[in-house]
Amino acid sequence: xxxxxxxxxxxxxxxxxxxxxxxERQAALTKPPGSLGRLEALSVQLAGIAGTARPSVxxxxxxxxxxxxxxxxxxxxxxxxxxxxxxxxxFLAGGAAINALAGGAGARLTVVDLGxxxxxxxxDGLLAWKIAPGTANAARGPAMRRADAARAVEAGIAVAGxxxxxxxxxxxxGEMGIGNTTAAAAIAAAVTGAPAAAVTGRGTGVEGEVLxxxxxxxxxxxxxxxxxxxxxxxxxxxxxxxxxxxxxxxILGAAAARVPVVLDGFIAGAAAIxxxxxxxxxxPYLIAGHRSAEPGHAVILDHLGLDPLLDLGLRLGEGTGxxxxxxxxxxxxxxxxxxxxxxxxxVAIADCGLRIAE
Amino acid sequence: xxxxxxxxxxxxxxxxxxxxxxxERQAALTKPPGSLGRLEALSVQLAGIAGTARPSVxxxxxxxxxxxxxxxxxxxxxxxxxxxxxxxxxFLAGGAAINALAGGAGARLTVVDLGxxxxxxxxDGLLAWKIAPGTANAARGPAMRRADAARAVEAGIAVAGxxxxxxxxxxxxGEMGIGNTTAAAAIAAAVTGAPAAAVTGRGTGVEGEVLxxxxxxxxxxxxxxxxxxxxxxxxxxxxxxxxxxxxxxxILGAAAARVPVVLDGFIAGAAAIxxxxxxxxxxPYLIAGHRSAEPGHAVILDHLGLDPLLDLGLRLGEGTGxxxxxxxxxxxxxxxxxxxxxxxxxVAIADCGLRIAE
Numbered sequence: 001x002x003x004x005x006x007x008x009x010x011x012x013x014x015x016x017x018x019x020x021x022x023x024e025r026q027a028a029l030t031k032p033p034g035s036l037g038r039l040e041a042l043s044v045q046l047a048g049i050a051g052t053a054r055p056s057v058x059x060x061x062x063x064x065x066x067x068x069x070x071x072x073x074x075x076x077x078x079x080x081x082x083x084x085x086x087x088x089x090x091f092l093a094g095g096a097a098i099n100a101l102a103g104g105a106g107a108r109l110t111v112v113d114l115g116x117x118x119x120x121x122x123x124d125g126l127l128a129w130k131i132a133p134g135t136a137n138a139a140r141g142p143a144m145r146r147a148d149a150a151r152a153v154e155a156g157i158a159v160a161g162x163x164x165x166x167x168x169x170x171x172x173x174g175e176m177g178i179g180n181t182t183a184a185a186a187i188a189a190a191v192t193g194a195p196a197a198a199v200t201g202r203g204t205g206v207e208g209e210v211l212x213x214x215x216x217x218x219x220x221x222x223x224x225x226x227x228x229x230x231x232x233x234x235x236x237x238x239x240x241x242x243x244x245x246x247x248x249x250x251i252l253g254a255a256a257a258r259v260p261v262v263l264d265g266f267i268a269g270a271a272a273i274x275x276x277x278x279x280x281x282x283x284p285y286l287i288a289g290h291r292s293a294e295p296g297h298a299v300i301l302d303h304l305g306l307d308p309l310l311d312l313g314l315r316l317g318e319g320t321g322x323x324x325x326x327x328x329x330x331x332x333x334x335x336x337x338x339x340x341x342x343x344x345x346x347v348a349i350a351d352c353g354l355r356i357a358e
Numbered sequence: 359x360x361x362x363x364x365x366x367x368x369x370x371x372x373x374x375x376x377x378x379x380x381x382e383r384q385a386a387l388t389k390p391p392g393s394l395g396r397l398e399a400l401s402v403q404l405a406g407i408a409g410t411a412r413p414s415v416x417x418x419x420x421x422x423x424x425x426x427x428x429x430x431x432x433x434x435x436x437x438x439x440x441x442x443x444x445x446x447x448x449f450l451a452g453g454a455a456i457n458a459l460a461g462g463a464g465a466r467l468t469v470v471d472l473g474x475x476x477x478x479x480x481x482d483g484l485l486a487w488k489i490a491p492g493t494a495n496a497a498r499g500p501a502m503r504r505a506d507a508a509r510a511v512e513a514g515i516a517v518a519g520x521x522x523x524x525x526x527x528x529x530x531x532g533e534m535g536i537g538n539t540t541a542a543a544a545i546a547a548a549v550t551g552a553p554a555a556a557v558t559g560r561g562t563g564v565e566g567e568v569l570x571x572x573x574x575x576x577x578x579x580x581x582x583x584x585x586x587x588x589x590x591x592x593x594x595x596x597x598x599x600x601x602x603x604x605x606x607x608x609i610l611g612a613a614a615a616r617v618p619v620v621l622d623g624f625i626a627g628a629a630a631i632x633x634x635x636x637x638x639x640x641x642p643y644l645i646a647g648h649r650s651a652e653p654g655h656a657v658i659l660d661h662l663g664l665d666p667l668l669d670l671g672l673r674l675g676e677g678t679g680x681x682x683x684x685x686x687x688x689x690x691x692x693x694x695x696x697x698x699x700x701x702x703x704x705v706a707i708a709d710c711g712l713r714i715a716e
Contacts, residue, residue: 030448031455032562037651037671078390090388095698097389104685104692204390293395313395327462327685334462340453
């Protein structure tokens with residue numbers, strides 16, 4: 001398994017030459033300059049990642065990382081922790097939202113157990129790489145040992161390598177873990193310095209007294225553990241989760257393989273904060289798929305300097321927002337790579353008895 | 359060819375029973391209630407249109423209507439009118455943005471010449487239904503005769519019928535016509551009462567003095583013709599365009615065939631205003647694909663009470679925003695129809711040795 005340090009060393013800058021050629025090509029395509037809006041800059045980013053002015057993102061995958069959270073003992077979720085395992089089973093049976101949306105996006109789906117607190121039967125499509133059956137209760141001490149945090153990140157790196165070896169042009173992140181909006185809130189607060197109340201939201205649907213308790217739990221996680229904001233592994237170990245560490249590794253591994261990563265929502269954003277904390281050079285490989293209804297997500301997006309493609313009020317996770325955004329990213333690649341330039345069109349269109357304006 | 363009156367008479371309300379069953383199903387799906395955000399209401403709309411609680415939008419089409427505008431003689435566009443015909447040729451050769459994006463969305467593409475000011479050679483994928491080689495200059499008198507406005511709408515109805523006969527679950531609108539943001543601005547101002555300056559934008563990219571002239575031209579179109587706000591055919595005849603009338607008919611024909619219509623941007627919105635003016639019952643069949651960068655589009659969306667799915671800064675037309683939104687609509691249908699309910703999952707998941715929470 002590649003270490004974090006080895007992987008970070010492989011993450012290079014985007015290909016400026018390819019980006020310059022992509023910008024030239026964009027300016028020559030048969031449309032008014034700028035009229036494809038955000039697709040244009042997105043297409044140039046894809047060109048810089050792929051190292052070609054005509055990128056394709058045909059081969060797509062969604063990876064869903066799953067793990068449980070000891071902090072659910074504090075009563076921070078509307079669902080019992082057992083739902084994590086049940087939803088993993090639902091993913092494997094094909095009945096969840098991410099199955100429907102990955103199918104629509106033409107993306108294959110891989111599910112990874114990094115820390116589910118139940119024995120999951122072996123099944124096609126499941127990587128059983130459990131580090132531990134759930135984290136410890138981070139409101140009373142660290143969620144995991146630092147060595148296990150590193151193992152979670154390295155597992156994510158290994159999943160990215162495995163997916164890249166299967167053929168991969170575009171990766172979407174997904175997760176499942178009852179309690180993980182609490183962990184993500186603690187990560188966001190620890191790294192950005194935002195108050196717990198600004199980054200703690202309804203999660204699966206808590207409100208009123210339970211939401212107030214959730215904010216207090218996030219405050220306690222930070223007070224008890226005092227995570228070091230500049231040390232991403234420390235933050236992950238003290239207030240994070242196995243699936244969040246796995247996603248951070250997935251991002252690093254994808255960037256090392258020069259694969260663009262479409263982030264889902266709040267949890268993916270917390271993982272991205274950690275990945276970029278470990279390696280700032282990973283940042284240009286990120287695309288924010290959507291803006292989650294979780295209030296902390298906006299704080300994370302600001303911190304990362306990302307502007308999401310979609311804003312549809314989703315707050316499900318699983319990778320659903322990333323899956324919906326894959327089609328937009330695909331459109332950016334298809335227009336850059338597939339459209340005719342004015343010069344090319346002049347030739348092709350002569351067949352129709354017409355010439356196109358230069 | 360079906361008349362406008364015959365078609366309007368066939369447009370019924372959405373199926374309330376199917377919508378109620380869809381809402382029940384949404385509430386029972388394996389996710390926290392409401393967590394799929396806007397996809398949930400969208401899926402219920404699709405259910406009401408299709409008359410089933412498990413709708414599919416697998417068979418998709420984009421129809422691009424093309425026509426020229428005599429008002430280009432006033433110097434309102436950054437491109438010469440000849441570009442309309444050239445871009446139609448580009449659509450047929452497969453080199454335009456809409457080709458790339460329709461391909462990505464899995465939608466077939468039909469191009470209709472309702473008023474291009476050039477002889478277009480016959481070609482597969484082109485319906486040559488030209489009413490006249492461009493409209494008259496609407497800054498000096500009516501753009502077309504009322505009878506031709508009705509013919510344009512009826513042509514659109516016929517195209518919808520033809521597409522429905524090929525098998526159609528979801529229709530996206532597209533258009534091409536140099537000068538048509540000027541016509542759309544005049545329609546928006548005439549029907550909503552908004553001032554010309556509030557609905558007139560950069561179109562293909564005009565600015566400064568040319569943009570000021572464009573606003574003055576829209577004002578002149580309204581002053582010279584005095585279109586009757588409550589008479590959609592009068593507005594279409596006096597300040598509209600053949601392709602805009604065609605799109606209005608396409609919307610009516612789709613609604614009569616119980617096919618949801620994903621609107622592209624500003625021009626599609628102007629056509630939708632006319633379609634809903636002719637038949638308010640067509641309104642529930644509409645989905646706003648995206649928010650165009652054209653300022654008048656927001657005025658139109660407010661008038662129609664539509665909230666667009668995407669906001670990506672597009673201002674190209676052709677159906678590009680609609681094509682990108684097809685995947686979101688597809689996701690709404692797939693989640694409603696394809697996800698397991700908690701009850702269904704309980705059975706399927708028993709195979710995995712786990713039971714899902716009720």
